[in-house]
Amino acid sequence: MMENNIIVSSRIRLARNLKELAFPSRMTKEEFQKLNLAVKSAIMESNTPFAKTLKYIEMDSVPETEIYAMVERHVISPEFARKCAGKAIVLSEDESICIMLGEEDHIRIQVVKSGLSLEKCYDIAERLDTLLCDKLHFAFNSQFGYLTACPTNLGTGLRASVMLHLPLLEATKQISLISESVNKIGFTVRGIYGEGTSGEASLYQLSNQITLGISEKEALGNLTTITEQIIEKENDARASADKLALEDSVFRSFGILSNARKLTSEELMKYLSLIKLGASMGILDIDNNLPDKILVMGGPNMIMRKYGIMEPVERDIKRAELVRDMLTKGKTNEI
Amino acid sequence: MMENNIIVSSRIRLARNLKELAFPSRMTKEEFQKLNLAVKSAIMESNTPFAKTLKYIEMDSVPETEIYAMVERHVISPEFARKCAGKAIVLSEDESICIMLGEEDHIRIQVVKSGLSLEKCYDIAERLDTLLCDKLHFAFNSQFGYLTACPTNLGTGLRASVMLHLPLLEATKQISLISESVNKIGFTVRGIYGEGTSGEASLYQLSNQITLGISEKEALGNLTTITEQIIEKENDARASADKLALEDSVFRSFGILSNARKLTSEELMKYLSLIKLGASMGILDIDNNLPDKILVMGGPNMIMRKYGIMEPVERDIKRAELVRDMLTKGKTNEI
Numbered sequence: 001m002m003e004n005n006i007i008v009s010s011r012i013r014l015a016r017n018l019k020e021l022a023f024p025s026r027m028t029k030e031e032f033q034k035l036n037l038a039v040k041s042a043i044m045e046s047n048t049p050f051a052k053t054l055k056y057i058e059m060d061s062v063p064e065t066e067i068y069a070m071v072e073r074h075v076i077s078p079e080f081a082r083k084c085a086g087k088a089i090v091l092s093e094d095e096s097i098c099i100m101l102g103e104e105d106h107i108r109i110q111v112v113k114s115g116l117s118l119e120k121c122y123d124i125a126e127r128l129d130t131l132l133c134d135k136l137h138f139a140f141n142s143q144f145g146y147l148t149a150c151p152t153n154l155g156t157g158l159r160a161s162v163m164l165h166l167p168l169l170e171a172t173k174q175i176s177l178i179s180e181s182v183n184k185i186g187f188t189v190r191g192i193y194g195e196g197t198s199g200e201a202s203l204y205q206l207s208n209q210i211t212l213g214i215s216e217k218e219a220l221g222n223l224t225t226i227t228e229q230i231i232e233k234e235n236d237a238r239a240s241a242d243k244l245a246l247e248d249s250v251f252r253s254f255g256i257l258s259n260a261r262k263l264t265s266e267e268l269m270k271y272l273s274l275i276k277l278g279a280s281m282g283i284l285d286i287d288n289n290l291p292d293k294i295l296v297m298g299g300p301n302m303i304m305r306k307y308g309i310m311e312p313v314e315r316d317i318k319r320a321e322l323v324r325d326m327l328t329k330g331k332t333n334e335i
Numbered sequence: 336m337m338e339n340n341i342i343v344s345s346r347i348r349l350a351r352n353l354k355e356l357a358f359p360s361r362m363t364k365e366e367f368q369k370l371n372l373a374v375k376s377a378i379m380e381s382n383t384p385f386a387k388t389l390k391y392i393e394m395d396s397v398p399e400t401e402i403y404a405m406v407e408r409h410v411i412s413p414e415f416a417r418k419c420a421g422k423a424i425v426l427s428e429d430e431s432i433c434i435m436l437g438e439e440d441h442i443r444i445q446v447v448k449s450g451l452s453l454e455k456c457y458d459i460a461e462r463l464d465t466l467l468c469d470k471l472h473f474a475f476n477s478q479f480g481y482l483t484a485c486p487t488n489l490g491t492g493l494r495a496s497v498m499l500h501l502p503l504l505e506a507t508k509q510i511s512l513i514s515e516s517v518n519k520i521g522f523t524v525r526g527i528y529g530e531g532t533s534g535e536a537s538l539y540q541l542s543n544q545i546t547l548g549i550s551e552k553e554a555l556g557n558l559t560t561i562t563e564q565i566i567e568k569e570n571d572a573r574a575s576a577d578k579l580a581l582e583d584s585v586f587r588s589f590g591i592l593s594n595a596r597k598l599t600s601e602e603l604m605k606y607l608s609l610i611k612l613g614a615s616m617g618i619l620d621i622d623n624n625l626p627d628k629i630l631v632m633g634g635p636n637m638i639m640r641k642y643g644i645m646e647p648v649e650r651d652i653k654r655a656e657l658v659r660d661m662l663t664k665g666k667t668n669e670i
Contacts (some may be wrong), residue, residue, distance in 0.1 A: 244652070248596040255590030261583040263436070 004238075005280035005288050008163040008203060009074075011288045012121040014129055015148045015157035016107040019137040023149040028088055032102050036088040039101055042135035043090060051131065055091050059084035065304045072299030074112060074192075076100060077191050090202050097124060103321075105157075106150045107132065114289070116227070118160055118220050144212065152209065156216050160223050161207030163192060164230060167277045168237035178230060186210040187226055192255045201269035201276075201295055206230065239283060250278030254286075262316040268323065269296045286327070293310045294326050339573075340615035340623050341566050343498040343538060344409075344449050344529075347456040349464055350492035351442040351484045354472040358484040359437045362419055367437050371423040377470035378425060386466065389434075390426050394419035400639045407634030409447060409527075411435055432459060439484045440492075442467065449624070451562070453495055453555050479547065487544065491551050495558050496542030498527060499565060502612045503572035505537045513565060519544040522561055536630055538605035541565065544617055573616065586611030589621075593662045597651040603633045603658065621662070629661050 017023065018038065021031055040056045059067065067084060070076045075095050080087070081101045090099035100108040110123040132138075139147040145156040153159070169175045179189040192203040197233050206227060209217045238246075253274035257263070274289035278284035296302060298319050304310060307318050350602040353373065356366055373393045394402065402419060405411045410430050415422070415438045425434040435443040441517075444463050474482040481492040488494070504510045514524040527538040541562060543554045568665065573581075588609035592598070611626035613619035631637060633654050639645060642653050 244597060248655075251594040251596050252591050255592075255594030256587050257590075259586040259590030261586050262579060320583075 001251065002233050003116065003231065004235060005276070006165050007116045007227065008165055008292055009112055010117045010120065011074075011110065011112045011161045011163070011205075012125045013111075013159040013161075014107075014109040014125050015105040015137040015146065015153045015159075016109070016129065016132065017147060017149070018106050019139045021106060024104065025149065027102065032086045033054075035101055035106055039090065039099065039107065039132065040088070042132050045135060048131070050127065054097065055093070056088060058088045058089055060086065065301050065309060067191055068301035069299065069305040073296055073301050077103060079103065093183055097128070099128065105153070114292075116224075117160065118162070122160070122216065122220060124154060151238065153211050155212035156214065156219065158211055158216050158219055159207055160220055161205050161300060162227050164204050164206055164227070164234075165202055165273070165280075166204050166234050166274055167202040167273050168241055169230070169234050171241075172237050174233065174237065175204065182206070182226060182230075183209075185226075186319070187223070198267075202273040238277075238294065246277075246281075247283050250274050250281075250283045254278065254284055254327070257323050259324070260320045262313075263298075263320040264316055265298065265300060265319070265321060268319060269295065272298075282292050290326065294323055297326065298323060336452055337567065338451065339570060340611070341500050341569055342451045342562065343500055343627055344447055345452045345456050346409075346445065346447045346496045346498070346540075347460045348446075348494040348496075349444040349446070349451065350440040350481065350488045350494070351464065351467065352443050352474040352482055352484070354474045356441060359439065359441065360484065361414065362437065367421045370441055371436055373471060374425065374434065374442065374467065375423070377467050380470060383466070385462065388427055390428070390430065391423060392426055393423045395421065400636050400644060404634065404638035404640040405514040407637050408631055409465075412438060414438065430465070431579050434463065440488070449627075451559075453559060454499070457495070457551065457555060468652050487629050488546050490547035491549065491554065493546055493551050494542055495552055495555055497558065497562050498613075499539050499541055499562070499569075500537055500608070500611055501539050501565070501569050502608050504569050505566070506576075507572050509568065509572065510539065514566065517541070517561060517565075518544075520561075522558070535601075537608040573612075581612075581616075582618050585609050585616075585618045589613065589619055589662070594656050594659070595655045597648070598633075598655040598658060599651055600633065600635060600654070603654060604630065607633075626662065629658055632661065633658060 012152065018035065019029060023036060024032075027035070036058070043051050043054055043056065050297075061085075062070075067076070067081050071081045073095060075091070075098050076084075077100070080100050087100075087102045089101065091097065096112050098110045100110065109125050109132075111123050111124045111128075141147055145155040146155055148154050166175060169178065175189070182189060186209045187206060188209050189204050189206050192200055192205060206223070208223050210219070226235050253271035257268070257271045257275065260267075272291045272295050275284060275286070279286050279288050279291060297306075300312075300315055303315050303318050303322065304321075312319070353370065356362060356370060359367075362370070371393070378386050378391065380390055397405075402411075404417050406413050407418045408430060410426070410433050411419075411424065412435065415435050422435075422437040424436065427434065431447050433445045435445065442462050444467075446459045446463075476635075480490040481488075483489050483492055501510060502603050504513065510524070517524055521544045522541050523539060523544050524541050527535055527540060541558070543558050545554070588606035592603070592606045592610065595602075607626045607630050609620070610619060612625060614621050614623050632641075635647075635650055638645055638650050638653050638657065641657075646651070
């Protein structure tokens, strides 16, 4: 399988709930505090070097811009960001690990790594699961497995996903057919910010839907197989595309991004996707990970986190500045 | 008057006819030969250093690609190019002087110089006129002046014009209003390849229409005055334009032209116009004359003259290559 930088990242999410509390949708303010304290203590008390790399953060202490910047960095879910008053997270230094407390479930362990690294992510998530399980009482049923707020997570509570860059499957309109067919076998394809979002920058998240009556290993294995099939289709589409038109689009996108004086988020995503395609196909000589980095750094709240609160027009100017700067540096050396 | 590189070039054209021949539309093949020979001899016999810089060229000896490349370089008219079998021209080394024989009139003396240089062009045209007049018998009427095939040239036979770059008057749709109002006072605004062509690359040719009952000096003076007024309007429009949007368009155009892998003539003209605007407004640091040079070099026949006969698709690739090359060199040193 020619991977071609099509797999941007892998993500594991485990949903866990405490026996003694109602599900978050019916929890009181005091119960959220109880939840926060229970998880915080479990981590602190474990006192391992691993646990010491994690930081407990109360969302009320985080400025709004930073909250939405965290969404743009895929650290927390948009759903959690919208209703995070009185809630908390546990975060690793590099933000690859985030435990959201009081999202849809009491505990959502999330581990994200770049490229195809489902096993690695799962190993880390399992370690956290064990660490928490030692101190807390998870709602578990011997017949069903882990109990969750939504029945779609019942069983393993595991959602494994890969973020895929599929510009040619998108351009050739194959993506909706693929989406339909993977749905039938228990997988979902959706936009980069999760449920209900579209495939911006041609990025699509492929994840398992089945959590009941299947082991974690099987779930990861199936996801890997489907991922390989989709990558093959994307590669086929790349191979049969009009090479000249593709090269032209890639270089024009590079020309626009490295020269524009104002850039909307939508434009940035559109052109970055083409640059990313160009980098992975060897058309454009830039660091393969640079487009992904620029995509995150160019988010509206990431811009405001860096330069301060500002109007959309000013943000478009700052975004263009930042992108020019990152692209210029990225052509010669690592950012 | 802030000229701002708005005047691309100045052009003088004198129409003259020989007493002893019918107008070209009714001439036989033998009469064209007679005309060619008469003019050729007049120039050769004058034997001055000036006349020695001129070259007599029979159009039958010029390859078709080169004929249309001459149109793209504004050396001959499209009308002359279409019907040039058996005809001839007299051309200076730098192509700033061209005498077309057997176009609409027997003799069309054309002198073109860059920038505002109507007087200079007129001086040269007058010298040629005198040189030819010494040896030939021009059709001249003491009441009307020079007799011409079309009554619109009767009198001085002089057409003076300036090629203007008017991107903001075009964008703000003022150009058609200006065109209407100058028409009323005996001037015409039209596209760069003369009558019946549109304003490609936002280039417009402003010329006098009145040749009867007016001296050459007056005609040039009036044209200069109108030119100054139009330049002022273009400068006003530039001053009141959205600066950010303008800069953004200029830089994006530069980015596209210096990166594209295929370029149509239409795209080249569109983006070059913006780059030219950027250069003249000090937004873009490139040689002010570079866009004009690229515009000429990028013409379909100019491309084929350089790289050989080819299909439009291949031409678009070669055009993109040439433009990238010229822009890269032009940023640091003169081409």
